[in-house]
Amino acid sequence: MTKFNETGWNFDNSYAQLPKSFFTSHSPTPVRSPKLVILNHPLATSLGLNVQELQSKDGVAVLAGNRIPEGAMPLAQAYAGHQFGHFTMLGDGRALLIGEQITPNGDRFDIQLKGPGRTPYSRGGDGRAALGPMLREYIISEAMQALGIPTTRSLAVVTTGEAVIRETELPGAILTRVASSHLRFGTFQYIANWGTVKELRVLADYAINRHYPEVEADENRYLSLLKEVTKRHAKLIAKWQLVGFIHGVMNTDNMTISGETIDYGPCAFMDHYDPATVFSSIDLHGRYAYGNQPKIGGWNLARFAETLLPLLHENEEQAVNLAQDAISVFPELYHRNWLSGMRAKLGILNEEEQDESLMEELLQMMQEHRADYTNTFRALTFDTPEDTVLFGTPEFTKWHELWQTRLDRQQEPKESSQQLMRNSNPAVIPRNHRVEEALEAAVEREDYSVMEKLLNALSNPYVHSPEQAEYCTLPAPSNRPYRTFCGT
Ligand code: AMP
Ligand code: MG
Numbered sequence: 297m298t299k300f301n302e303t304g305w306n307f308d309n310s311y312a313q314l315p316k317s318f319f320t321s322h323s324p325t326p327v328r329s330p331k332l333v334i335l336n337h338p339l340a341t342s343l344g345l346n347v348q349e350l351q352s353k354d355g356v357a358v359l360a361g362n363r364i365p366e367g368a369m370p371l372a373q374a375y376a377g378h379q380f381g382h383f384t385m386l387g388d389g390r391a392l393l394i395g396e397q398i399t400p401n402g403d404r405f406d407i408q409l410k411g412p413g414r415t416p417y418s419r420g421g422d423g424r425a426a427l428g429p430m431l432r433e434y435i436i437s438e439a440m441q442a443l444g445i446p447t448t449r450s451l452a453v454v455t456t457g458e459a460v461i462r463e464t465e466l467p468g469a470i471l472t473r474v475a476s477s478h479l480r481f482g483t484f485q486y487i488a489n490w491g492t493v494k495e496l497r498v499l500a501d502y503a504i505n506r507h508y509p510e511v512e513a514d515e516n517r518y519l520s521l522l523k524e525v526t527k528r529h530a531k532l533i534a535k536w537q538l539v540g541f542i543h544g545v546m547n548t549d550n551m552t553i554s555g556e557t558i559d560y561g562p563c564a565f566m567d568h569y570d571p572a573t574v575f576s577s578i579d580l581h582g583r584y585a586y587g588n589q590p591k592i593g594g595w596n597l598a599r600f601a602e603t604l605l606p607l608l609h610e611n612e613e614q615a616v617n618l619a620q621d622a623i624s625v626f627p628e629l630y631h632r633n634w635l636s637g638m639r640a641k642l643g644i645l646n647e648e649e650q651d652e653s654l655m656e657e658l659l660q661m662m663q664e665h666r667a668d669y670t671n672t673f674r675a676l677t678f679d680t681p682e683d684t685v686l687f688g689t690p691e692f693t694k695w696h697e698l699w700q701t702r703l704d705r706q707q708e709p710k711e712s713s714q715q716l717m718r719n720s721n722p723a724v725i726p727r728n729h730r731v732e733e734a735l736e737a738a739v740e741r742e743d744y745s746v747m748e749k750l751l752n753a754l755s756n757p758y759v760h761s762p763e764q765a766e767y768c769t770l771p772a773p774s775n776r777p778y779r780t781f782c783g784t
Contacts, residue, residue, distance in 0.1 A: 303349040307367035307395030324361025325413025329457030361412035368395040372415035377482035377549025387417025426466040433560035447557040448475040482549030488603035518607040528555025534633030540566040562780035569662035640720035643713030673721040722757035729771035
């Protein structure tokens with residue numbers, strides 16, 4: 297029989313040492329017949345896990361929640377959050393933190409099962425997850441990682457052999473999620489609302505220790521924490537915008553302290569450029585539309601800042617001033633990150649004031665002509681403007697000339713610009729129709745080859761290989777807009 301330590305599980309449980317009100321110890325509910333359907337080999341190896349052992353019966357039992365590996369202390373985390381602007385108590389309703397894996401490099405990662413049965417925070421839910429949405433999270437989170445965007449990762453998906461009831465009966469599954477932590481803005485909101493200031497300090501110190509140890513000795517380390525989180529979110533959201541990623545449910549419980557993207561429910565990538573793009577079926581007013589993401593990022597940071605007030609200064613008014621100053625830089629920070637990313641997408645190696653209008657003009661044209669976001673930048677990268685719908689229009693011809701003159705003003709050789717563009721404009725993104733096609737093959741026909749091929753194309757989006765070409769094609773025109781769903 298396999299021993300767990302042969303698998304390489306090497307757990308520490310620092311979260312379990314925090315005050316009892318932060319979580320509830322709770323075990324997964326065993327499932328009937330677990331079957332491993334996808335395992336992330338490179339991620340497993342980097343975590344110090346043995347791929348063969350993980351695939352064994354006992355290895356899979358752990359990924360299904362049927363066995364608790366030695367050293368693990370499963371728990372559900374308590375948190376709150378603003379959902380579409382409304383504050384509410386939440387918590388891990390269908391997730392359990394199994395433990396923190398200490399990797400051979402000494403790094404610490406949360407290992408979390410998503411879909412392991414009811415927890416004390418499940419409210420009316422069944423605590424379970426369906427196969428399609430778990431595979432979807434796997435595909436998109438791994439694509440984000442490959443695109444160079446901070447994100448939680450996906451280690452494995454197992455099917456449970458049990459059905460989950462949604463609108464219809466669906467095959468049940470459990471995803472193993474890996475994150476540098478699951479601390480959320482909502483974790484702070486929970487303690488700030490229902491805990492003591494002493495507990496809040498414990499949480500903030502824990503977050504600093506885990507994610508921002510460099511500010512530990514600062515005079516006002518809680519203010520530094522706020523500033524650093526602000527910086528990371530300015531960077532993160534700029535990266536989303538630059539690849540056309542729409543998170544879809546930017547509730548404060550889905551914003552991490554680490555600055556990693558989390559909660560791949562209703563997210564999707566934009567095809568034609570339009571700031572009003574919304575995919576989520578429940579986002580009726582477009583609160584989380586593509587073009588609103590930076591503004592919502594700022595709003596969420598304000599909610600996080602509020603939780604820290606008692607730690608920032610003993611005088612409330614001064615605390616508020618400090619918090620406001622710290623987060624007021626967010627729009628500018630975000631914009632600077634976006635500008636430098638957009639310069640790279642256009643092969644611009646230095647800064648000129650007019651660059652911004654060059655970008656705005658391009659985006660304006662793309663919006664008017666419903667130009668595909670990813671493919672337009674790809675065509676510019678490979679100097680094939682005839683591949684975009686903008687080609688032939690007088691305004692694009694004029695813009696293209698202006699852009700070329702801009703690049704000609706640079707001292708560096710043309711190849712440097714091209715290289716920068718290749719590294720900044722992905723060949724492939726997880727296009728909605730390709731993701732759906734992969735999920736359908738997996739869920740309807742237990743054929744995982746379509747998904748594996750897609751994952752392979754997504755694993756190196758900046759290599760621009762011939763095999764990736766087929767993933768650049770757009771879906772056939774449809775009258776029905778693409779729709780995504782939360783909590784499925
Ligand atoms: P989300 O929209 O995924 O951020 O989830 C919001 C809240 O609903 C979180 O507290 C989840 O744990 C909870 N939740 C979502 N789906 C389920 C489910 N099937 N069973 C129990 N809780 C759930
Ligand atoms: Mg969530």
